[in-house]
Amino acid sequence: MREVAVLGIGQTPVSEHWEKSLRELAGDAALAALEDAGQERADALYVGNMMSGSANHQQHLGSYIADWIGLRGIEALRLESACSSGAAAFRAGYIAVASGEVEIALVVGVEKMSDSPGSEITSALATAADADWEVDQGVSFVALNAMLMRRYMYEYGWKREDFMPFSLNAHANAVHNPNARLGKAISEKAYLQAPMVAEPVSIMDASPMGDGAAAIVLGSRRCLAANRKAVIVAGSAAATDSLAVHDRRDGTWLQAAELSAQRAYELAAVGPQDVDLFELHDAFTIMAALSLEAAGFAERGQGPRLALEGEITLKGRIPVATRGGLKARGHPVGATGMYQLVEVVEQLRGEAGATQVDGARVGMAQNIGGSGSNIVTHILQVG
């Protein structure tokens, strides 16, 4: 396995892109990443996408996007693990380059959710959960997270408002990210009075869907463009848990997050204390808390404490959602993992503007599929 570097990044704003098709969105991010990398082409394309089959009546996105961006002929395919499809695609691209099978890999995460009615999107999101044992019982994806949050509050004595800092922090950071879906700060009052989606999950605990694409070009360090800071993939790992939440020993512990984070730490030869920022998967505030715990930044049951003590802000011990997170940058599901990685690269290159984490050298991204059933963790380092 040879060293793999990030050669280029690209992204579109997360928004309602009525003016662009799925291929245009993906193409915009992909071509921006190639340009950023100073590369004219890639040898293989890995697409992370969850729901284009139902939301856009289009699967087969490998060939679809490769041709659109002028790379007809190259190897291309789609990778899917629900909401962690983006990071799964990145990991496939990483392995292909690290193995020597591919010289230059282009990874694109894309999702276009606005074109479909809300009921169809709800059904499509539910395909991430267990159709027989969860969805057929009438449980939606938000309801699953609401049950997890309620159990967690019961187990560890937290109140709903204790999750507020996750939401406020994400929105505060998104103000400075031109690609964010909700680039505005929110007040404590807005959080506390937010309407419920599925109690105790309010709209301020849940991330907004959206259309968007983010892309990264991977290759060996010698392919880096002149004057482009080297960002290296230091750790890459994925792990699973049961698909149905009720089938876990402890629903309030993200076993797959722990497994993949531990493996990524081991590969990168770092620990939580070495990580300068953490793009975690705050699809719901409860998931932010659980990620912090499973990845070793907080004791079990104490994720909200870290947030309440201000340690997740840009000046805190472990800044999270530095570009807005899923909560405020937005959550175009199959693209999200790629947005997280692009944002880590922005930080490690020192290109994060007003939300730059000073002297960031080690960044981590963790992408969660389903209610914690498929989790992919990456550690990037200034190399």
Added chain:
Amino acid sequence: MREVAVLGIGQTPVSEHWEKSLRELAGDAALAALEDAGQERADALYVGNMMSGSANHQQHLGSYIADWIGLRGIEALRLESACSSGAAAFRAGYIAVASGEVEIALVVGVEKMSDSPGSEITSALATAADADWEVDQGVSFVALNAMLMRRYMYEYGWKREDFMPFSLNAHANAVHNPNARLGKAISEKAYLQAPMVAEPVSIMDASPMGDGAAAIVLGSRRCLAANRKAVIVAGSAAATDSLAVHDRRDGTWLQAAELSAQRAYELAAVGPQDVDLFELHDAFTIMAALSLEAAGFAERGQGPRLALEGEITLKGRIPVATRGGLKARGHPVGATGMYQLVEVVEQLRGEAGATQVDGARVGMAQNIGGSGSNIVTHILQVG
């Protein structure tokens, strides 16, 4: 890249499996492959599937299947490139093992199509074509193949009946395959009088859908069970073409088949003359002809001649569809590529019974996604 061996194979019959869920089907094939390999577990799971999101309201098959077969925790994900999803998953597993990232990989192709109404399956199959430029114009997947076949007949002067040997050969071989969907021989009369699906494609030119799963365990040669014949992955390659057929310079030439076959030959250091059998993608008889040409077994426009001269039968120059092919073994779309590979392994191990190709040492499988837009070629060898 280190050498990768096939440690074990497993498959379910292709049929209408009303009695089994998607996870049970996948599990049956996966556990059979692990048992055949003498392995208790795998380190990662790669799932090839095209349409479970719409046909079974279930995506996220990595976690879904890993947990079901008792491997909760391992890395697991789904790969999709329409009807070539099976071979795409195999290739991902191959790269992971060859790179050293994974020790033992389990690859499963699975599709369960019977549970959905035919109209939904037709829509789901159409997601393999271009939604904007083909499907929205009213073109179904069969219609695309019918237009290709008609053009080909016009260009090269063939008649519909010249494609008959592909169908007869596939059915003749399927008689001896207990896993075949249509395990019965057909007569010339049955072919000639077959009702049209989309002229000139009759039901005897088109492959039947079905439910099924096929699985392979990959690892290094030293993991081979005692007395298990070594079958090595000698060549693996994938290539793309435009998604929309009308956008190709020549619709009657499978550019992606040529590209991926040439690369696979190069890697395996063999040529068409060295290949003892070819499991090609006869979703339609026209595709069988085009595959033979693009892979170098026939001159351009002369695929049917090879068939008419008897060279595709078990005793011919290049036996195809030796276990029934898509036409008669059946075409559970996302699983098909894995069935092809399992069947090549059966041949190379000498386990193909009445359809054994004498002394087979080099076998090739080619899996086609869309109307030729994503093609994956593998060459396996007795090692």
